[in-house]
Amino acid sequence: MTKRYYVGLDVSTQGTKLVLLDYESRKPLYITGVNYDRDFPEYNTENGVTKGKPEGVSESNPEMWITAVNAVFERLKASGHDLSRVRAISVSGQQHGLVCLDAEGNLTRKESKLWNDVSTLSECAEITERAGGKAALITEIGNVQKPGYTAGKILHFKKEDPDGFRRTATFFLVHNYINWYLTGGKNGGVRVMEPGDASGVALMVPETRKWSTRMCNAIDTALVSKLPPVKPADEFIGTLSKELSARFGLPTDCRIDAGSGDNMYGAVGTCNVAPGRMTISLGTSGTACTIYKSAYRDFGGEIASYCDSFGQYMALLCVSNLANGYNKIVQSLNVSHEEFSGLIGKTVSGNGGRVLIPWYMGERTPDLPLGAPLYFGFDLDDFTPERLCRAVLEGHVMNLYEGFRRLQTDADELFLTGGIAQSLAWRHCIADIFEREVLPVKGEGAALGAAIHAAYVDNKPDAADIDAFVGFFIEFDKAARTLPNPKNVLRYRDFKRIYSALSDRVRGVSGAADPFLLRRKFVEAHGAD
Secondary structure (H helix, E strand, C coil): CCCCEEEEEEECCCEEEEEEEECCCCEEEEEEEEEHHHHCHHHCEECCEECCCCCCCCEECHHHHHHHHHHHHHHHHHCCCCHHHEEEEEEEECCCCCEEECCCCCECCCCEECCCCCCCHHHHHHHHHHCCCHHHHHHHHCCCCCCCCHHHHHHHHHHHCHHHHHHCCEEECHHHHHHHHHCCCCCCCCCCECHHHHHHHCCEECCCCEECHHHHHCCCCCHHHHCCCECCCCCEEEECCHHHHHHHCCCCCCEEECCEEHHHHHHHCCCCCCCCCEEEEECCCEEEEEEECCCCCCCCCCCEEEECCCCCEEEEEEECCCHHHHHHHHHHHCCCHHHHHHHHCCCCCCHHHCEEECCECEECCCCECCCCCEEECCCCCCCCHHHHHHHHHHHHHHHHHHHHCCCCCCCCEEEEECHHHHCHHHHHHHHHHHCCEEEEECCCCHHHHHHHHHHHHHCCCCCCCHHHHHHCCCCECHHHCECCCHHHHHHHHHHHHHHHHHHHHHHCCCCCCCHHHHHHHHHHHHCCC
16 A cells, blocks of 8 residues: 555644654654744744734734745655655644635735734623623533634624625634635635634534524624535545645645644644543643533633534633743743753742732633733742742643633543643643643644544544544653652642632632632741742
């Protein structure tokens, strides 16, 4: 049998990665990537976001993503691998980004609002009111309206540019836009969505995989006609265009998989494809997700309800703040990742009751678009490098844990992905606070997940056992397995009470405990150093 190769793309916030997967060896043959800031300065971005925008606005030019995709395919072409063996391509994309196209394929809005744009708060409130309130939304679509989701971005565009809204023929998400380009773009590109990423638009009924007329009409009665049909996630949508086939040296019969959002494919890339598992992704944002057989609904509105890439369902917690705080502290102190871990080693867990709540750029969980960071329990001489590093580390992990508590899971092991997962300090802190073993996954996360998914779709029905099929391609970093430290676990249980009480007090939660009293008890029990 001819050897089979599969390509996975991950078009993320800050860059684009490509993985070439060899089906027979179950290993990536080639990995490459580009960083938008570094490699495409003409787009004037910082961390992948166009510079100079007002506070709360996060946008990028969609054409930059096309430029990035072309660049990684040019590198693949030059890699020397036999690309005639590539059978399929699958695309992972940053979720919720809105791309607006007219009937000819021209952008009707020159920039895409991204997942971390929080400028649509009023539009989310309008949609919620028109659709019957928070409980009605969760019953209908499994989600509330948050600025991160796509629905509010669509209403914002309608109000900002009514004529542009009228001229728009298709509202896309990021990975759908790339699929459209790969299948022909302006020359007959396919305009469809799939359930996983589409559920993050916050306009789709998860059980039926259809757009909610009620929700769409809360924005505009013409909106349903501007949203692509939702097709199954585990099917091909078309073939690579003849132009791109010739340009990149890929087969003319190379097929394009439906693709999905980065969270769905991040789960695939960590073998989180069956209930009872939990993936934590440590990247630009922080996420924790698990799989269910039926749609998950959190009537508190904190946990997102999605479809996955195999006809199942996913519950996902997302915090907007993760790598931003960590990157900022290592840059401001001018320390390496290793030096950061060394500074952590000079302190003890719980940081003597000093707490940082890291809502640097607003927050998604809890839902605080206007949130700001809080420092609690610090004396004037406490802002030392080691204590600040400890505060940033524990603050981010605690922020993620607060949402994690709402997820109903019996997983006793956490699969870690993302660059920060390589840090021993981060692994220890997560294991101790979550009170679970952590196990990093080797590989490229969402890009690898995309390639695996393309292989799965191409090899059905022989690949009917999804769990076993995906597991063949996943390699865990067993040497980096990290267990909770019982002494730290006990200290962190008291620390969690301080953090929760402080968060609740700031947000005005009724009956919140006294964080000052809890901090005093913590210091009495564990010391202030």
